[in-house]
Amino acid sequence: MKEHYNIIENVAVFCASSDGVDPQIFQTAFKLGEELARRDIxxxxxxxxxxxMGQVAEGIMQNGGFATGVIPEFLKTKEVVHKGLDRLITTADMHERKLSINELSDAFITLPGGFGTFEELFEIVTWAQLGLHRKPVGLLNINGFYDDLLRMLKTMTEKGFLKEDNLEILLVADNIEELLSQMHGFKPRPVPKWMNKNQP
Structure with missing residues (x-):
């Protein structure tokens, strides 16, 4: 039987706009960009x-890759926006930004971050749960950053608030190579009949 393989040409990365205090996380953000460039993603x-965010972009651009930024107008200041990108898309607001990122991407990777990163992760995985997209969603658990979150998700499942099938939508690994391997092999689950508008 032929092994399933997703072709990923464009990957969205959700992560912090701050450096954090863990050098391993900071360095891995650059390495992710480097690896995406190496794979021509x-x-x-x-x-x-x-x-x-800046580290991932630098990692890909310094290694000959292609970077698209999507930023809302109110954040587009010289103190924030990356001027060296191959392509910069300006949106009216945050909602339009997220829609645009979804449309442009074949897959999603979440690195450590704060409220904004969590919001992006949970929205995109919820869209997958609802069948609004069938793209792989990955969580890069660098240095155990997401251990507590993963325990919370397991508790949600044990308490009956999250189905095991839906928990498995979220692909998790602690290194870049393993996560990308999982994402390439990801098989989207069938959309539940009650969610399929084409069903009688």
Whole structure:
């Protein structure tokens, strides 16, 4: 039987616009960009030059890759926006930004971050749960950053608030190579009949 393989040409990366205090996380953000460039996968991200966002962009651009930034008008200041990107898309607001990132991307990777990163992750995985997209969603758990979150997701499942099938939508690994391997092999689950508008 032929092994399933997703072709990923554009990957969205959600992550912090701050550096954080863990050098391993900071360095891995750059390495992710480097690895995407090596695999000829284009980056789609929030367009900032700051923090982990800036590191991913630098990692891909310094290694000959292609980076697209998507930034809302109110954040498009010289202190925030990355001026060296191959492509910069300006949106009216945050909602339009997220829709644009979804449309441009074949897959999603989340690195460490704060409220904004969590919001992006949970929205995109919820869209997958609802069948609004069938793209792989990955969580890069660098240095155990997401251990507590993963325990919380397991508790949600044990308490009956999250189905095991839906928990498995979220692909998790602690290194870049393993996560990308999982994403290439990801098989989207059938959309539940009650969610399929084409069903009688």
């Amino acid at each position: 284009r980056l789609v991200y929030g367009g900032s030059k700051l923090g982990l």
